[in-house]
Amino acid sequence: MTRLLPYPLLTASLLAMWLLLNGLSLGHVLLGSAIAIAASNVTAALAPAKPRIKRWYLLPKLVAIVVADIWRSNIAVAWLIVRPSHSRRVSGFVVVPLELRHPTGLAILACIVTSTPGTAWVEYDSASNRLLLHVLDLVDEAHWIDLIKNRYERLLLEILA
Amino acid sequence: MTQAADLPVWAALLTSFLVLLGAGFTVVGAIGLLRLKTFYERMHAPTLGATWGTAGILLGSIVFFSVLQSRPVLHEVLIAVFVTVTTPVTLMLLARAALYRDRSEGSTEVPPPVGTDGAAKPGGQV
Numbered sequence: 562m563t564r565l566l567p568y569p570l571l572t573a574s575l576l577a578m579w580l581l582l583n584g585l586s587l588g589h590v591l592l593g594s595a596i597a598i599a600a601s602n603v604t605a606a607l608a609p610a611k612p613r614i615k616r617w618y619l620l621p622k623l624v625a626i627v628v629a630d631i632w633r634s635n636i637a638v639a640w641l642i643v644r645p646s647h648s649r650r651v652s653g654f655v656v657v658p659l660e661l662r663h664p665t666g667l668a669i670l671a672c673i674v675t676s677t678p679g680t681a682w683v684e685y686d687s688a689s690n691r692l693l694l695h696v697l698d699l700v701d702e703a704h705w706i707d708l709i710k711n712r713y714e715r716l717l718l719e720i721l722a
Numbered sequence: 723m724t725q726a727a728d729l730p731v732w733a734a735l736l737t738s739f740l741v742l743l744g745a746g747f748t749v750v751g752a753i754g755l756l757r758l759k760t761f762y763e764r765m766h767a768p769t770l771g772a773t774w775g776t777a778g779i780l781l782g783s784i785v786f787f788s789v790l791q792s793r794p795v796l797h798e799v800l801i802a803v804f805v806t807v808t809t810p811v812t813l814m815l816l817a818r819a820a821l822y823r824d825r826s827e828g829s830t831e832v833p834p835p836v837g838t839d840g841a842a843k844p845g846g847q848v
Contacts, residue, residue, distance in 0.1 A: 581797045635747060635774040638766060642754035652763050654833045675810040678751075678769040681762070682810065683817045686837035693836045695817070697766045 567605040612665035615722035638678040653699040657692045733789040744778025
């Protein structure tokens with residue numbers, strides 16, 4: 562089982578992608594499975610870090626939080642752009658000390674931070690495990706550190722464990 | 723698009739709303755790219771197009787083709803996934819390049835590398 566499917570999640574995602582592109586039929590399930598299994602075995606040569614997902618049921622919660630935050634910050638940033646420019650706004654850098662060290666977790670966090678308008682992942686140092694963020698509307702540094710750590714990082718730590 | 727005439731009114735309204743919403747966010751993002759002052763601020767603006775700009779147009783496409791073909795058309799979801807997964811790569815590449823340039827020029831507007839102890843205190847406002 563593990564020899565045939567070294568990355569079951571990758572294989573499942575590839576099959577899902579194949580079926581979304583080609584439509585659901587028995588032929589495509591068979592062909593898609595064959596391609597997904599072959600492709601994930603080829604990927605095994607690169608030996609990417611394998612995420613151990615412990616708490617599946619928290620994933621929808623994370624997705625819901627992130628979608629809501631992206632929606633809210635889209636509106637916030639759109640307003641920052643279209644409002645008169647003479648109003649005061651400070652942007653700046655924030656250093657966030659992280660606990661999360663798992664490469665997959667960090668990749669997900671990078672996607673979240675980048676996809677949320679108003680925050681940008683600038684630099685990460687794996688030795689000190691510190692993250693440098695750029696925030697467009699920096700009212701309160703502690704607020705942003707709290708947001709990253711308590712809203713996203715804690716959930717990611719629980720999910721990946 | 724001649725088939726568009728076959729679309730029920732509710733679907734036509736929903737599709738137009740979603741497409742206009744997406745296009746609206748994208749154009750605001752483009753305006754932001756022009757209006758914001760520093761490189762790091764400008765980096766944030768196109769994210770609007772990459773998130774709800776894309777999402778609005780893709781949702782509109784899903785509604786349009788699902789109603790027209792009377793079956794769920796969902797392959798637009800893949801576009802959303804790939805855009806979300808690839809945007810950080812470009813953005814980090816640009817941000818790191820800018821940071822490297824500013825640091826090697828000795829700019830005081832960017833913080834020192836986060837790995838060094840000198841950056842232990844958060845700060846370094848632009």
